[in-house]
Amino acid sequence: xxxxxxxxxxxxxxxxTAAFAADLPNRKVAPAAPYVAAPIxxxxxxxxxxxxxxxxxxxxxxxxxxxTNVYQxxxxxxxxxxVGGLFAGYNWQMSNSIVLGVEGDIEATSISPKSVAVYNxxxxxxxxxxxxxxxxxxxxxxxARAGYAAGNALFYVTGGLAxxxxxxxxxxxxxxxxxxSGTQAGWTLGAGIEYAFNQNWTLRGEYxxxxxxxxxxxxxxxxxxxxxxxTFKHSVNENQVRVGIAYKxxxxxxxxxAKY
Numbered sequence: 001x002x003x004x005x006x007x008x009x010x011x012x013x014x015x016x017t018a019a020f021a022a023d024l025p026n027r028k029v030a031p032a033a034p035y036v037a038a039p040i041x042x043x044x045x046x047x048x049x050x051x052x053x054x055x056x057x058x059x060x061x062x063x064x065x066x067x068t069n070v071y072q073x074x075x076x077x078x079x080x081x082x083v084g085g086l087f088a089g090y091n092w093q094m095s096n097s098i099v100l101g102v103e104g105d106i107e108a109t110s111i112s113p114k115s116v117a118v119y120n121x122x123x124x125x126x127x128x129x130x131x132x133x134x135x136x137x138x139x140x141x142x143x144a145r146a147g148y149a150a151g152n153a154l155f156y157v158t159g160g161l162a163x164x165x166x167x168x169x170x171x172x173x174x175x176x177x178x179x180x181s182g183t184q185a186g187w188t189l190g191a192g193i194e195y196a197f198n199q200n201w202t203l204r205g206e207y208x209x210x211x212x213x214x215x216x217x218x219x220x221x222x223x224x225x226x227x228x229x230x231t232f233k234h235s236v237n238e239n240q241v242r243v244g245i246a247y248k249x250x251x252x253x254x255x256x257x258a259k260y
Contacts, residue, residue, distance in 0.1 A: 041196055043093040043101075043149055045250040049202075052084035053242025055111050059134060059234055063118065066218055066231045073120045075132055079113025083240060089145070099154055101145040111136045111238075115171055132170045132232070139164035139238075141188050141210075152196040162188040162210045166236060168217055178219045184236070186212035194246075202246045212236045 059077040064070065089103030112135040140163050147156025167181045190208030197203065217232040 041152055041199060043091045043099045043154060043196075043248075045248050046088070046090050047202070047246045047248040048086070048088045049204075049244050049246030050084075050086055051105070051107070051204075051206075051242045051244030052082070053206075053240060054080065055083045055109055055136075055238050055240045056080045057111055057113065057136065057236060057238045059113075059236045061118075061132065062233045064231050064233065066229050071121055072230060073118050075116050075118045077113050077116050077132070077134065079111050079134075081110035081112065081136075083107045083109045083111070083139070083242065085140075087244065087246070091145070093149060097149045099145070099147045099149050099156065101147075102143070103145055103158065104140070104142045106138065106140040108138050109136050115169075130170075130172055132168060134166055134168045134234075134236075136238075137165050137167065139210075143188065147194075154194040154196075154202075155191075156194065157189075157191045158206075158208070159187070159189040162186045162212065164210075164212060164236075166212070166215060166234075168215075168232075168234070170217070170219065170232070178217070180217045182215065184212045184215050186210060186236075190240075196248075200248050202248060204244045204246070206242055206244070208240045208242075210238045210240065212238075 057077075057079045059075075061075040061077065063072040063074065065072055085105060085107030087103055087105035089101055091099050091101035093099045113133055115131040115133040118130040118132065141160060143158045143160030145156050145158045147154045162185070164184055164186075165181065166184050168179070170178045188208050188210040190206055192204055192206030194202050194204035212235075215234045215236075217234075219230050219232070
C-alpha cells in the first residue's frame with residue numbers, strides 16, 4: 001500500500017513539472033539582424049553640371065605705328081556681365097582624402113563694355129571722336145583640379161587653359177571704321193568649395209582669375225588717319241565668381257556590413 005502511494009506521488013510530481021515547463025515562455029534569443037552602415041561617399045567618378053555667375057574684365061590697349069612701332073596712345077576698358085554655361089569632368093579620390101581631377105567648361109557671356117576714348121601718349125584725348133569697344137560672346141576652359149575631401153566637402157584649386165572669343169571695334173564719329181574678331185587663348189587659376197548633399201548631387205562656389213594672351217589688331221586701311229597704319233595691342237583679364245550644381249554618375253562605395 002505504501003509503495004503504491006509513493007509511486008503515485010512521483011508520477012504526479014513528474015506530470016505537474018512537465019506541464020509547468022510547457023507553460024514557460026521560450027527563452028531562446030533570436031540572432032540579431034546584421035547592421036548595414038550607410039554607403040560611403042566617394043568623389044571618384046564622372047560628373048556634369050551647370051553654372052552661372054558674374055565676370056569683370058579689364059583691357060589695357062596700347063596703339064603703335066605699324067611701320068615705325070612708335071607709341072601713339074592708349075585706352076582703358078572695363079566691363080562686366082553675366083556668365084553661365086555647362087561643365088563636365090572626372091575626379092579620382094585617393095585613399096588619403098586627396099582628390100585629383102580634370103574639368104572643362106563652356107559659357108556664354110553678356111560682357112560688352114561701353115566704348116571708351118583713346119588718349120595720346122601725353123594723356124590728352126586724341127584729336128577727333130576716337131574710341132573703341134569690345135565684347136566676349138563666349139569663353140571656355142580646360143583645367144586640372146586638386147583638392148582635399150573633408151567628408152562630403154571638397155576644398156580645391158584649379159587651373160589651366162582658357163579660351164574666349166573677343167570682338168573689337170575701333171570707332172570714329174560714331175561709326176565703326178574697323179572691326180576684328182578672333183579666339184584668344186590664355187590661362188586661368190582659381191579655387192572653390194564643393195559639397196555633396198547626397199550620393200549624386202553636389203553644389204559648388206568658385207572664384208577664378210583669367211588672363212588672355214595679348215591680341216594685336218592691325219588696321220591697314222581706315223577712313224581716318226589715326227586708325228590707318230596702326231597696331232592695337234590688348235591685354236584682357238577677367239575676374240569671375242560663379243555657383244554651380246552637378247550630377248555625379250556611378251554608385252557609391254560599398255557599404256560596410258557588421259554582424260553582431
